[in-house]
Amino acid sequence: xxxxxxxxxxxxxxxxxxxxxxxxxxxxxxxxxxxxxxxxxxxxxxxxxxxxxxxxxxxxxxxxxxxxxxxxxxxxxxxxxxxxxxxxxxxxxxxxxxxxxxxxxxxxxxxxxxxxx
Amino acid sequence: xxxxxxxxxxxxxxxxxxxxxxxxxxxxxxxxxxxxxxxxxxxxxxxxxxxxxxxxxxxxxxxxxxxxxxxxxxxxxxxxxxxxxxxxxxxxxxxxxxxxxxxxxxxxxxxx
Numbered sequence: 001x002x003x004x005x006x007x008x009x010x011x012x013x014x015x016x017x018x019x020x021x022x023x024x025x026x027x028x029x030x031x032x033x034x035x036x037x038x039x040x041x042x043x044x045x046x047x048x049x050x051x052x053x054x055x056x057x058x059x060x061x062x063x064x065x066x067x068x069x070x071x072x073x074x075x076x077x078x079x080x081x082x083x084x085x086x087x088x089x090x091x092x093x094x095x096x097x098x099x100x101x102x103x104x105x106x107x108x109x110x111x112x113x114x115x116x117x
Numbered sequence: 118x119x120x121x122x123x124x125x126x127x128x129x130x131x132x133x134x135x136x137x138x139x140x141x142x143x144x145x146x147x148x149x150x151x152x153x154x155x156x157x158x159x160x161x162x163x164x165x166x167x168x169x170x171x172x173x174x175x176x177x178x179x180x181x182x183x184x185x186x187x188x189x190x191x192x193x194x195x196x197x198x199x200x201x202x203x204x205x206x207x208x209x210x211x212x213x214x215x216x217x218x219x220x221x222x223x224x225x226x227x228x229x
Contacts, residue, residue, distance in 0.1 A: 034216065034217070036219075041224070042221070042222075043205060043219045043220060043221045043222045044160070044205065044207075044219045045219070046216065046217065046218070046219075049216060093159050093160075095217075104148070104149055104165060104167075104209070105151070105162065105165055106151075106217060107162070108153075108159035108160050108161075109159055110158045110159050111158050111159045
């Protein structure tokens with residue numbers, strides 16, 4: 001099966017600092033990766049679609065200057081939360097779809113819990 | 118805008134009970150409906166449904182899609198405490214590759 005990893009699994013940062021979260025597809029190449037956000041006891045909300053070699057596509061209401069996405073290689077996408085504030089505290093999850101599923105199935109990373117103090 | 122609604126929002130049952138979770142959707146150019154189980158971390162895949170009326174089964178879990186009613190159900194028989202989790206329903210359309218729209222989830226708690 002496909003494996004998607006995320007790093008770090010947990011991060012605590014001070015208000016005003018920036019935090020980078022990495023998402024890697026370990027055994028397949030992914031031209032597209034997805035970033036989700038999940039608040040406690042809520043469902044996953046798609047933030048943006050990360051496209052290798054081009055700009056990310058952001059969902060309505062998501063600030064692209066706040067959540068910077070870079071998909072520099074076929075196995076790595078990064079999400080940088082810039083000038084983090086306590087309201088950015090959340091569980092961030094990435095996913096990717098292996099080519100052998102023809103885009104039909106996403107595999108999720110283990111998630112990153114961000115706490116901004 | 119695609120929309121997914123799940124019910125009930127939460128459910129508490131006794132071990133051994135059978136539960137049915139519901140998912141209804143509105144999506145332009147439907148491609149597939151997926152069920153995920155989420156415990157403490159990221160969601161784990163359960164089923165992907167594309168054709169109406171064909172039941173998918175895995176152990177005590179089964180699911181079926183009704184394209185006419187724009188809905189799906191997830192059944193869990195002989196529930197165990199390990200089934201306690203949030204069950205998420207998601208749909209994808211043919212427009213953007215792999216993009217999923219998730220429902221609110223059903224929080225299931227199985228007690229002894």
